[in-house]
Every structure is written in C-alpha cells, then in structure tokens.
Amino acid sequence: MDAASGPVIALVGNPNVGKSTLFNALTHLNQHTGNWPGKTVEVARGRYLYQGGTYTLVDLPGTYSLHPGSAEEEVTRDYLLSGEADVTLVVVDATCLERNLALVLQVTAAAWPVVVCVNLLDEAARKHIQVDLGKLQALLGCPVTGAAARSGRGLSQLQALLAETIAAPPPPLPSDPPAAGLCPCRQAAVLAARAQEIAAQAVTADEETAHRLDRRLDRVLTSRKGGIPVMLLLLAGILWLTMAGANVPSALLSDLLFGLREPLRQLLEGMGAPWWAVGALVDGVYQTTAWVVSVMLPPMAIFFPLFTLLEDAGYLPRVAFNMDHFFHRAGAHGRQALTMCMGLGCNACGVMGCRIIQSPRERLIAILTNAFMPCNGRFPTLIALISLFFTAGTGLWRSLWSALLLMGCIVLAVAMTLWSSRLLSATVLKGLPSAFSLELPPYRFPRLGQVLVRSVLDRTLFVLGRAVTVAAPAGLIIWVAANVTIGEQSILLHLAGLLEGPGRLLGMDGVILLAFFLGFPANEIVVPCILMGYLSAGTLVGYEGLPQLHAILTANGWTAATALSVLVFTLFHFPCGTTCLTIWRETRSLRWTALAIVLPLAVGVILCSAIHWMSVLLPV
Amino acid sequence: MENTTLDHLPTGRKATVSRLLAPQGEQLRLMELGFIPGRTVSALQAAPWGDPVAYAVCGAVIALRRDDASRILIH
Structure with a gap:
C-alpha cells in the first residue's frame, strides 16, 4: 500500500x-x-x-x-x-x-x-x-x-x-x-x-x-421458429427509430452549424485575418467539424442508447446463441457474435473484445473479420448515402424503407463476416472447432433512465471528442491539400488524378478513393473529404448543408451505381488506423495485421468491381 | 433413464451427470460451469437450428454445442 x-x-x-x-x-x-x-x-x-x-x-x-x-x-x-x-x-x-x-x-x-x-x-x-x-x-x-x-x-x-x-x-x-x-x-x-x-x-x-420468467422469455427469443425473426425485427425496429428519429435533429444541427459559418467568416475577415487563414479555419476546420457533428451525432445518439438497452437486458448472449449454428459451420466460435456487436460501436473495441474467445485460432478469425462490421464512424455515412440516393415513398414508408436498406447493409456485413471466417478456417487458420460454452445470463429489467441518459451523454461526448481530435485537424490538412497548387492543380486533385483509374474500375472516382485513403485515421471524414475534393475543383459554390449534398454529388457524376459502390466500399475496405494498431497489439504479428487489412479490402474491391461491370453492362 | 450422453437428453427432461469424457483441460472448464458428476442438469431449449442447446445446471443457463455435450455421460 x-x-x-x-x-x-x-x-x-x-x-x-x-x-x-x-x-x-x-x-x-x-x-x-x-x-x-x-x-x-x-x-x-x-x-x-x-x-x-x-x-x-x-x-x-x-x-x-x-x-x-x-x-x-x-x-x-x-x-x-x-x-x-x-x-x-x-x-x-x-x-x-x-x-x-x-x-x-x-x-x-x-x-x-x-x-x-x-x-x-x-x-x-x-x-x-x-x-x-x-x-x-x-x-x-x-x-x-x-x-x-x-x-x-x-x-x-x-x-x-x-x-x-x-x-x-x-x-x-x-x-x-x-x-x-x-x-x-x-x-x-x-x-x-x-x-x-x-x-x-x-x-x-x-x-x-x-427462473420461470427467464425460461418463458427464452422460449420466445431463442425458439426454433421465432428466434431469428424476433432478432431481425428488433434490429429493424432499432434502425427504424434511428433513421426516423435522426432526420429532424440532423437537419436542425446542420442548419445551425452551417448558418454560423458565414458570420464566422465575416468575423475573421473583420479582424483582418489573411484569406488563407480564413479559408483554412472556416472551410477546412469548421466545415469538416460541422459535418461530422451534424451527420454523426443524431443517429449515434439514438442507435447506441437503444442498443445498450438490449445489452443491459441480457439479449446479446441470446443473439450469440441463435447465431452459433452459422459460426459453427464457418469453423468459428459463437462468441464472435458478441465481438461483432462490440464492433458496431468501434472496431478497435471489438478486436480487443475478442479476448473472450479462448481458442487462439477462433480468436484470430474473430479479430481478422471484425472490421466487416460497420462502426460508429461508418454507420452514419451509410445512413446519409441511403437517405440521399435510395429512398422511396414519403413519411412512414420512407423511413421504414430506409431502415430495411440499412438492415440489408448489416445483414450483408454479417454474411461477409461468416463467409470470410469460413474462408479463413478452410485455408490459413485450419483446425477443429474448440469446446464451446456460452452462459445465458438471467434477463434483467434495463435501467431505462440511467442507460438512456448515460449512453446519450457518452455517445455525444464520444462524437464531439472525435470531431475535435480527428475532424478538425483532418479538415485543416485537407483544406491545405485542396488549396496549395502545384502547376495548374491543387495537391488534392493531383493525388485524385493518380487514383482516377483504379477509382473508375471500382465504380467510383479518384476523389472518392482518395477520400477513403485520407479517412484511414478516422472513417468519419470520408464524405467531407469527397466534398472538399469536388468543391476545390471550383465549379460549385460552398456546401450549405445536407439537402445540397445530393446536388453537389450528382453534379460530379454520381449515379445510383456510384452511391452503391461507395456504400459497399464503406462497409468493406481497410480497417481504420486505430483498429490496425489494435490488431497488431493483440496479435503481435505484422502478417496477421496485413491480412486483416487485405481481407476486407479484397472483398470490397471484388464487390465494387462487380457493381461497376453490372452498371456498365446493364445500364438503367 | 439409462446411461447416455447429454446431447441425447430431450428438451424439457432432466438427468444426472455421471462422468465427463473430455480431456482434462476441458473437463475442468465443464466442471467450473457446473457440469459436475452427481449434479442434476435439464435440457431447456435448442437454438433455432437445433444446435447448440441451453442447459440449466447449478442455477445458471449454459449453452453447449452437441459435440461438447456428447462428452458428458448422464443417467
């Protein structure tokens, strides 16, 4: 002592x-x-x-x-x-x-x-x-x-x-x-x-x-006929509440934050700041931060509290129980489902959570495939893309349809996780399944008030923290790259030009692909990077909030197929920097870390090329 | 009920653990979870595809895959 x-x-x-x-x-x-x-x-x-x-x-x-x-x-x-x-x-x-x-x-x-x-x-x-x-x-x-x-x-x-x-x-x-x-x-x-x-x-x-009540609940939530449908319904319900509930606050935040941009610019100009300082601060730092806050915060502050309620009630182990059959067939461990749920919050946390799997082989499978689950930083990008390009109908139908599409993304992510787990256990990680046991804890009535308040606060602080520590400096760097010119073009467009070829083959373009690379430290900044890339070409006026995003993107050649490719590539590309570092720390092996990067990237490249060729061969 | 293995216990039925056939390390894990010779275990429910199965033992609910349950002898 x-x-x-x-x-x-x-x-x-x-x-x-x-x-x-x-x-x-x-x-x-x-x-x-x-x-x-x-x-x-x-x-x-x-x-x-x-x-x-x-x-x-x-x-x-x-x-x-x-x-x-x-x-x-x-x-x-x-x-x-x-x-x-x-x-x-x-x-x-x-x-x-x-x-x-x-x-x-x-x-x-x-x-x-x-x-x-x-x-x-x-x-x-x-x-x-x-x-x-x-x-x-x-x-x-x-x-x-x-x-x-x-x-x-x-x-x-x-x-x-x-x-x-x-x-x-x-x-x-x-x-x-x-x-x-x-x-x-x-x-x-x-x-x-x-x-x-x-x-x-x-x-x-x-x-x-x-234990009568627990047994009764389990007879519904994990039953042969009802287990999977109830699971999908719960997921759809949460996603629907997220999509429907985030719309209004997102628009309000966007109006508020982008409404403050011009007064801020005038204030700085009035103080006699040089044009480049005003540009870097307002169009770089402020705009990127405002984007991250208005797009990321509302859905995350709705999704995670709801998810935490399910977690607090004891539902997640039932998900692992229901899904174990698939993991068993993929040569993986049923607890991988729990690490995937953690991955929804943050892949780095999910990778660390893989410690709950004792068998080294099955743990590696779970680590290498965790980035297939869309994390906090990618989830809102999916939501934004869906609501910009793939909505149909109005009112209730519109939000239900969007929620179903988002659920489709998650089901696809789970399917690819299982498929690549199976691939791994058939090739580099061969072996017999280890002993499997999973405790199904008693259901507990979730502490509604406490969970909601705590979780909303946590997520808000988390997103705001990321906005300050990641989006603000990234905004500065991207602005510099977009405004410092070499020859005729900005650095950003030079780099985008280099990536134009591969980008096109994936159904995207050089700017989009560059944005994914620039988003390596944090996936949140991918869309703002794309925006800045397009805006720096100088053909359009400044970004004024979400409704204008669609106009900017279509003016730069985006079609539904482009949006679909970006959606798929958002789901499947290399894990972010923090996750890569965590994978290395957990495996102590450069080889496994490299595989964890290549595996989702390969899946993304294959799927996006397929989408590209389909859109070329079957023009809508 | 005559001697059989836990994976053959129909859901809703009870039996007594008689012996563990697993290698020592795994035997220990099963015992920690409550599958101890002499204990009553009941099969509660199978997962949607029939595997794994949830068992009530020592006041807790533990899910085992059929492969692992087949290493537990019951009577």
Missing part, C-alpha cells in the same frame, strides 16, 4: 455478477457494463473516499475459477498471487450462489483476507430466492455482506466492512484447504461438493418457480 492510493481492494468474481456495476457505483467512474459474461477484458483501477481515507479498487476480469485456463483467469490468478491487494472482495450472484461459491473457496485458499459481497439481492428477491447472509458468513469463515449494486443498496455497509477488514483482518482460516494436493479435476469436484453443501444450508429457493 502507498500513502496516496491507500489500501488496495481486488474485485474478483464469476463473469456477469455485477463487478463492474459495483466498481462504478463505488468509484463514480464509468467502466462500461453490459449484461453478458466477459465484458471486462482489461484490469480497471479506480478510487473512492470513505471516512476520510482513500481506497483503491482493482476490477479484475470475470473468472469461473483460478485454474489456469484462459488469459483472463491467469490475469486474475497472477494478480491475487502478487499480493498487491490488501483485501480481496469476491462478488457473488445471489441468484446462482452455488456455482459462485466454488470460486470463493478457491480465493480464500489463495488470498487473505477475503470479503464476500452477495450481489443482485434485488433480483434474487424477485425470484423468491432467500440467502441467509449470517449463515453464509459462519460457513465460509470470512466476512459476508449483501448488496444490490444496480440500485446502490448495501454499498455503505460494504465500504464499512472493507475498512474494518483492512484495519483488523480476521484470523486466517485453518490451513486445511480441503482439496490441496489433488489433481485439478478432483480438486474442482471437492470444492464443488463443499459449495453445494454450503449453498444447501444458506439458500432457500424453489428452482422451478425462480
């Missing part, structure tokens, strides 16, 4: 027992939580104050045991054995106490002192499961307290108990670990028997009625 950080408390427990929720509640930090096992893949640290003292909390990845098995289990075991923690807090799930107790017994043999926190007592009460905390404490021989971390109940008692235990540790248990010296399997059996014995005395429940 050092003076500044105070005593260290290690947080241990089975996956999905609410460790991260407890961590957040105590530290007021915002570690992402979700109702599915394996959400925490990294060790998080945070601090809290209690009665004038500082305490450091270390959130370890969820683990079923301390036997060396997977990377997470090793992280947890090594940390506990390192002895840094002054006390180990084992969080257990009141609704599934027996299996959790096996871990408690292992931890008490490896680390001391130990405090047990029986979490999810609210959920247990709803299921008529009673846990006798006093009896549990007597049977385990270490301090036990109860909590419902989601609603904040029991936290102060827990803090008091931790402080007390650190100040005056209870005497260690008699050094007679019941299973020492046995082979791991025998050991596990002995511990499990002891856990069963303790649970039988401390828990009263009626197994039949306790």
Whole structure:
C-alpha cells in the first residue's frame, strides 16, 4: 500500500455478477457494463473516499475459477498471487450462489483476507430466492455482506466492512484447504461438493418457480421458429427509430452549424485575418467539424442508447446463441457474435473484445473479420448515402424503407463476416472447432433512465471528442491539400488524378478513393473529404448543408451505381488506423495485421468491381 | 433413464451427470460451469437450428454445442 492510493481492494468474481456495476457505483467512474459474461477484458483501477481515507479498487476480469485456463483467469490468478491487494472482495450472484461459491473457496485458499459481497439481492428477491447472509458468513469463515449494486443498496455497509477488514483482518482460516494436493479435476469436484453443501444450508429457493420468467422469455427469443425473426425485427425496429428519429435533429444541427459559418467568416475577415487563414479555419476546420457533428451525432445518439438497452437486458448472449449454428459451420466460435456487436460501436473495441474467445485460432478469425462490421464512424455515412440516393415513398414508408436498406447493409456485413471466417478456417487458420460454452445470463429489467441518459451523454461526448481530435485537424490538412497548387492543380486533385483509374474500375472516382485513403485515421471524414475534393475543383459554390449534398454529388457524376459502390466500399475496405494498431497489439504479428487489412479490402474491391461491370453492362 | 450422453437428453427432461469424457483441460472448464458428476442438469431449449442447446445446471443457463455435450455421460 502507498500513502496516496491507500489500501488496495481486488474485485474478483464469476463473469456477469455485477463487478463492474459495483466498481462504478463505488468509484463514480464509468467502466462500461453490459449484461453478458466477459465484458471486462482489461484490469480497471479506480478510487473512492470513505471516512476520510482513500481506497483503491482493482476490477479484475470475470473468472469461473483460478485454474489456469484462459488469459483472463491467469490475469486474475497472477494478480491475487502478487499480493498487491490488501483485501480481496469476491462478488457473488445471489441468484446462482452455488456455482459462485466454488470460486470463493478457491480465493480464500489463495488470498487473505477475503470479503464476500452477495450481489443482485434485488433480483434474487424477485425470484423468491432467500440467502441467509449470517449463515453464509459462519460457513465460509470470512466476512459476508449483501448488496444490490444496480440500485446502490448495501454499498455503505460494504465500504464499512472493507475498512474494518483492512484495519483488523480476521484470523486466517485453518490451513486445511480441503482439496490441496489433488489433481485439478478432483480438486474442482471437492470444492464443488463443499459449495453445494454450503449453498444447501444458506439458500432457500424453489428452482422451478425462480427462473420461470427467464425460461418463458427464452422460449420466445431463442425458439426454433421465432428466434431469428424476433432478432431481425428488433434490429429493424432499432434502425427504424434511428433513421426516423435522426432526420429532424440532423437537419436542425446542420442548419445551425452551417448558418454560423458565414458570420464566422465575416468575423475573421473583420479582424483582418489573411484569406488563407480564413479559408483554412472556416472551410477546412469548421466545415469538416460541422459535418461530422451534424451527420454523426443524431443517429449515434439514438442507435447506441437503444442498443445498450438490449445489452443491459441480457439479449446479446441470446443473439450469440441463435447465431452459433452459422459460426459453427464457418469453423468459428459463437462468441464472435458478441465481438461483432462490440464492433458496431468501434472496431478497435471489438478486436480487443475478442479476448473472450479462448481458442487462439477462433480468436484470430474473430479479430481478422471484425472490421466487416460497420462502426460508429461508418454507420452514419451509410445512413446519409441511403437517405440521399435510395429512398422511396414519403413519411412512414420512407423511413421504414430506409431502415430495411440499412438492415440489408448489416445483414450483408454479417454474411461477409461468416463467409470470410469460413474462408479463413478452410485455408490459413485450419483446425477443429474448440469446446464451446456460452452462459445465458438471467434477463434483467434495463435501467431505462440511467442507460438512456448515460449512453446519450457518452455517445455525444464520444462524437464531439472525435470531431475535435480527428475532424478538425483532418479538415485543416485537407483544406491545405485542396488549396496549395502545384502547376495548374491543387495537391488534392493531383493525388485524385493518380487514383482516377483504379477509382473508375471500382465504380467510383479518384476523389472518392482518395477520400477513403485520407479517412484511414478516422472513417468519419470520408464524405467531407469527397466534398472538399469536388468543391476545390471550383465549379460549385460552398456546401450549405445536407439537402445540397445530393446536388453537389450528382453534379460530379454520381449515379445510383456510384452511391452503391461507395456504400459497399464503406462497409468493406481497410480497417481504420486505430483498429490496425489494435490488431497488431493483440496479435503481435505484422502478417496477421496485413491480412486483416487485405481481407476486407479484397472483398470490397471484388464487390465494387462487380457493381461497376453490372452498371456498365446493364445500364438503367 | 439409462446411461447416455447429454446431447441425447430431450428438451424439457432432466438427468444426472455421471462422468465427463473430455480431456482434462476441458473437463475442468465443464466442471467450473457446473457440469459436475452427481449434479442434476435439464435440457431447456435448442437454438433455432437445433444446435447448440441451453442447459440449466447449478442455477445458471449454459449453452453447449452437441459435440461438447456428447462428452458428458448422464443417467
């Protein structure tokens, strides 16, 4: 322990027992939580104050045991054995106490002192499961307290108990670990028997009625006939709400931000700024940032909160369950579906999330194919393209149709993920499927208010953060490239000229292809790059907001086929810079990183060439 | 029910785990998840294409593919 950080408390427990929720509640930090096992893949640290003292909390990845098995289990075991923690807090799930107790017994043999926190007592009460905390404490021989971390109940008692235990540790248990010296399997059996014995005395429940609601929901959400249709309906519903709901705020933001552009220009000119400074700031930095904010923010601030509600309710593992058949046939792991869901938010996060897959072969497949899922930075581009070029009808039909098209994009992305996973496991990543297990956690009623507020805020901050750190500097660089001329033409158009040939073969043009390359640091800036490329040719006046975008693009030769190619290439090209770096960090191999770049690019090139030739041969 | 493997347990039925046939590493994982000899396990429901199957064991719900379930002997 050092003076500044105070005593260290290690947080241990089975996956999905609410460790991260407890961590957040105590530290007021915002570690992402979700109702599915394996959400925490990294060790998080945070601090809290209690009665004038500082305490450091270390959130370890969820683990079923301390036997060396997977990377997470090793992280947890090594940390506990390192002895840094002054006390180990084992969080257990009141609704599934027996299996959790096996871990408690292992931890008490490896680390001391130990405090047990029986979490999810609210959920247990709803299921008529009673846990006798006093009896549990007597049977385990270490301090036990109860909590419902989601609603904040029991936290102060827990803090008091931790402080007390650190100040005056209870005497260690008699050094007679019941299973020492046995082979791991025998050991596990002995511990499990002891856990069963303790649970039988401390828990009263009626197994039949306790989980009735969960079973009923599962009979609908994962059934043979209904599972997949319900999944598609939920996805379509979320996408529809996103498309229909984002229209108005997008237009408002666009009007507001682009309405401020000219006053800003006049202000700068009035201050006597030279033309190039005004241009770089207004047409470069401001315009690109305004684009990213007005186009990216509304859909992301609607889609992700809704998605988070499903995640919080515990639906995502059911998606993995429903989809596992396809992954099995592709030689991949069913948990890849979970990493793909993370990829929807950010591919770099998705790649890191692949740690929940233990088999190295199947994990590599999931890493190499994660960029097939459209992330936060590409999703709104898809939405913009669909609403500009592929809408039909008016009002409700219009938004429903757009949502269906967007769903088509996602289904295509999933199909290509499966296809390329299969390709990988038939070629460079040959092997037998590893053992597969997936825990389907109990459904939890999502914390509507908290999830919505938190998630909207998070996404807003995320998009605004990206706008400032990525879009603003990129806007500056692109403006310079578009306005510094060599010979007759700007640098930007010189570069676009070089790419004109390959761009045409892909059904696009040099400017578009260049924009994808310039978007390597961040996919958000692809469309603003295209715009600046076209505008720098000087044939059109400045960009005035979304409605004018269609006019600018068609004036530069865009047809429905061009838009389709851009749509497909947005889905399938090289992963962004951050994702590439993460892939390298996770695989430590340039070869795999290169393959992760080439694979989606090849798919994009093949599909776009096909679209191009079809549009040439079958003119509409 | 006579001796058989878990993948043959019809949905909605219960049985008792008798032995694990998997190699040691995997055996350990199955035991951690609650598939321990002597425990009651019930087959809840198969996924839309019949595989994997969700089992209730030790108060939790665990999905296993049929290949893996075939390594668990039940009676």
